[in-house]
Amino acid sequence: MSVNQTKEKPLFIGIDGGGSKCRATIYSSEDGVIGTGVAGRANPLHGLSQTFESIQMSTELALKDAGMSLSDSRALVAGLGLAGVNVPRLYQDIVSWDHPFADMFVTTDLHTACIGAHRGGEGAVIITGTGSCGYANVDDKHLCLGGHGFALGDKGSGAWLGLKAAEQALLHLDGFAEKTILTECILNHFKVHDAMGIVENLAGQTSSVYAKLARTVLECANEQDHVAKEIVKEGAAYISELARKLFEVNPPRFSMIGGLAEPLAPWLDKDVIAKLSPTLAPPELGATYFARQKFRIK
Amino acid sequence: MSVNQTKEKPLFIGIDGGGSKCRATIYSSEDGVIGTGVAGRANPLHGLSQTFESIQMSTELALKDAGMSLSDSRALVAGLGLAGVNVPRLYQDIVSWDHPFADMFVTTDLHTACIGAHRGGEGAVIITGTGSCGYANVDDKHLCLGGHGFALGDKGSGAWLGLKAAEQALLHLDGFAEKTILTECILNHFKVHDAMGIVENLAGQTSSVYAKLARTVLECANEQDHVAKEIVKEGAAYISELARKLFEVNPPRFSMIGGLAEPLAPWLDKDVIAKLSPTLAPPELGATYFARQKFRIK
Structure with a gap:
């Protein structure tokens, strides 16, 4: 060139x-x-x-x-x-x-x-990958919602799902919370056998390490594990709420982006799913x- | 010498x-x-x-x-x-x-x-300062419960109280959660005016920075702020449960240690408070x- x-x-x-x-x-x-x-x-x-x-x-x-x-x-x-x-x-x-x-x-x-x-063109997006955030660009105005980063915000993101799941697995292993198949799945994910093994793999790690657990959480939820379902439902409810707040500024288009956009979609509210357009x-x-x-x- | x-x-x-x-x-x-x-x-x-x-x-x-x-x-x-x-x-x-x-x-x-x-001598302790953890040393056996570090575990600790409070304040500022006087207190704590100011002070910070918010959370709870009360009650319920798990191995003495031991004590269950001895x-x-x-x- x-x-x-x-x-x-x-x-x-x-x-x-x-x-x-x-x-x-x-x-x-x-x-x-x-x-x-x-x-x-x-x-x-x-x-x-x-x-x-x-x-x-x-x-x-x-x-x-x-x-x-x-x-x-x-x-x-x-x-x-x-x-x-x-x-x-x-x-x-x-x-x-x-x-x-x-x-x-x-x-x-x-x-x-x-x-x-x-x-x-103008429109709105929700990003749900390692982190989560909502954004709209309408009439040259910018609306940014949520985000704030791991572990402070980013509710419904991959890292958030991973953190919540690891928390529940550790509480289960310590005898403080109900039984969940998440525990076995997370132990398998890290190829370890106890709480200490989970901690050793997650302590001080970045959001992307936590986000790698997200697929496991979604799989456990799809297999009807009660604890995993509650985590995914709480995350998805937040994402649906986030979408509705973006809709308030009347974006001409709405898309979801990021590694969790597809697996999380079935868990969103119907009014949100109805407005989803593909990313171009x-x-x-x-x-x-x-x-x-x-x-x-x- | x-x-x-x-x-x-x-x-x-x-x-x-x-x-x-x-x-x-x-x-x-x-x-x-x-x-x-x-x-x-x-x-x-x-x-x-x-x-x-x-x-x-x-x-x-x-x-x-x-x-x-x-x-x-x-x-x-x-x-x-x-x-x-x-x-x-x-x-x-x-x-x-x-x-x-x-x-x-x-x-x-x-x-x-x-x-x-x-x-x-032998006995049991719960540490609630920046982190939280339970420990018993009875008949030369060691029982260690909870902990796991910030933000993975350490429920009921100063850093955990600070993180939960900051999360709720940001959700409130974004319009996702109910009004709480925590928001104003945290904004004042950092001398900032919006969500971005809170994020700028907390993103990527260590557990000790989060733990500095704990006193504020406890003050808001004592002033009957609903959101702060729920956070403190959830943390204290976990600490009470932790204490009862330690009591199962029949420790001859039980004490609480750390900066939050005193302010958190009134929120603990009565059976736990009854067994508290001073640290020697x-x-x-x-x-x-x-x-x-x-x-x-x-």
Whole structure:
């Protein structure tokens, strides 16, 4: 490729940073997506240096995938969607980064996910993956609900389901709570035999480690385990409530995104399921739309 | 002091490491306590290097307090009571430490707290400070219940009360939960004005930061705030249940230890309150008893 792109034909890179992965997509206005890359977690709430490393790594992989050289990053206009940058301090930390791009625009991962889900249009999304959060972008106004991160918020998320399940399994093993097949499933998940084994695998671990238990919790709930069902129902009730709060601003479209969107859907209230539309593009492509919008305004 | 202590007249140092502080006490069989020191948190579950630093620092302060030089640590027989060392990996990490003592014996902070509370005798304790846990030492058998650390377990602890309160305040601010005066109290605690301010002060923080909210939760509960009362009642019900499980092994004495022991006591069930005895010595002195017992056996 030629790095002397003009303002009229710029190259964009969209980056979606999350609790478990960082995805980058290089987009050309002429050719569409020309390269993609995936690196590790990029959540500023859980470490800035790891965030920058993952952004850099996913960028390098996308450049390589596009047949470009690493120095070509200087020609890219970047759009970053990152968790936690609604916290002013973290936003400042990110925009102060000595980044490798021609220009860099930063917004929340919710915003870029929403732009992507509705292919540049306005609408609302709920993200339920490692974390959970609701977001609506209507009439140029932004509504962000829930979130707040693990273990403080993120109700109904994968990490929340995992934490609640581990709590109940430990209470069961200690004789404080009712019997649940979750206990056996969690012991099997970690290949351990007692409470100590569970603690050793979870103590001080990140949200993504807890989120790996989410599928197990949903399976136990689907097998009618009472404790697992109560956890999933409480999480799903919160997500349904979250959706209804987003509907109050009349979003033209509504989608659910993230690894739990599909398995959690049957547990949501019917009025919420009725309004679900498929996502049209992934968050990292949403981040390129965001970069394109910001670049034009600038 | 003379560092050529004989096996018959050794000097002991008891160290109690916890989620917020590390306390060291130097004990002489002839003169009793001759020096004390307090340093920062020493919880191996949340970082080994900080644990070693805090042990070192509290030891140095205790030596100074006793009018001894730093190199005199080589003459001390140390007893360490540390959280998390029931996890085999962490126990190994601690005993493999290139420690500055003549000899070092390691056990859980629960064990040394229990030995201290009953001045060397057997009995049971519940610790409710930053974390929560139950422990009984009867007929040379050890029973350890609960704990598991923040945010996985430690129900009824200061950090747990703080986390539950922050969760409810954020749900209230987002419009998902009932009104609670906790919200205003937590906003005031951090001198912030919205959910984002609370998140900014708590996201990624340690259990001790959450535990600082516990007094606020108890005050709101005492002022009959419904949400705060429900949180405190749930925590206290768990602590009462924990106590009854300890009573099953017929401990000759029962005490409660930690910053929340006193404010939480009125919320416990009457049968538990009836069995409460005062603690006879602090955990760091319990750690010297432990060192003395182990040293004699060795």
